Amino acid sequence: MKSVLFIDCCIRREESRSKKLAEHFLANLEKEQGYTIESLCLMDEALTFFSDGFFSQREALLQNGVLQHPRFRYAHQFAKADKIVIAAPFWDLSFPALLKVYIENISVDGITFHADEKGLTGLCKADNMVYFTTRGGIYEGTDMEMGSVYLQAMSKFFGIEQYTCIAAEGLDLGIRPAEEILQEAMRKAEEIAKSF
Numbered sequence: 001m002k003s004v005l006f007i008d009c010c011i012r013r014e015e016s017r018s019k020k021l022a023e024h025f026l027a028n029l030e031k032e033q034g035y036t037i038e039s040l041c042l043m044d045e046a047l048t049f050f051s052d053g054f055f056s057q058r059e060a061l062l063q064n065g066v067l068q069h070p071r072f073r074y075a076h077q078f079a080k081a082d083k084i085v086i087a088a089p090f091w092d093l094s095f096p097a098l099l100k101v102y103i104e105n106i107s108v109d110g111i112t113f114h115a116d117e118k119g120l121t122g123l124c125k126a127d128n129m130v131y132f133t134t135r136g137g138i139y140e141g142t143d144m145e146m147g148s149v150y151l152q153a154m155s156k157f158f159g160i161e162q163y164t165c166i167a168a169e170g171l172d173l174g175i176r177p178a179e180e181i182l183q184e185a186m187r188k189a190e191e192i193a194k195s196f
């Protein structure tokens, strides 16, 4: 069985179209069989950004090599998954800050990556990461989309070779029915599920 970690940052929860897209993919993945899906709903976690004591605690733990501290549990969970699935809406040209806070918490030298004089080495087991998002406007092919390009770079940083973004775009423009655009993205998700 391959373990899939589903990182859910769909702030609008059941209203979220990004979540519907990701869930369609996961349902198709289950049909393929051979996958166990572990969901991590970021909105339900007590995730904290780094400042003051929370930052200095981390520095002290890393200096002393205490990588089994509970605060690094998200990093261990991410590092050991066989596949990574992320879902988040497009907000302010990127994704919600909550996902960045999560990334800040999993970026731990010695668990998800290693940096030394030879450079960077990704330490994560996963070979594939897929990102599901929906956008109000259309950004594909412009230089204004900062969410997927960032996640693609992070997947490289973590040592995850394959990265795919499935985006439904222009949902709030009123040019085409949003449901029709979403269905198109779902078809793409079905294709990806066949060879995940």
Ligand SMILES: Cc1cc2nc3c(=O)[nH]c(=O)nc-3n(C[C@H](O)[C@H](O)[C@H](O)COP(=O)(O)O)c2cc1C
Pocket: 010, 011, 012, 015, 016, 017, 018, 019, 088, 089, 090, 091, 092, 093, 094, 134, 135, 136, 137, 138, 171, 172
């Ligand atoms: C706080 C916030 C920021 C947003 N920023 C953008 C943006 O920069 N560009 C854009 O095209 N749409 C933006 N949108 C619209 C969303 O990308 C769009 O409605 C998306 O489908 C929402 O995803 P969801 O249904 O998964 O919540 C924003 C929406 C919200 C609530």
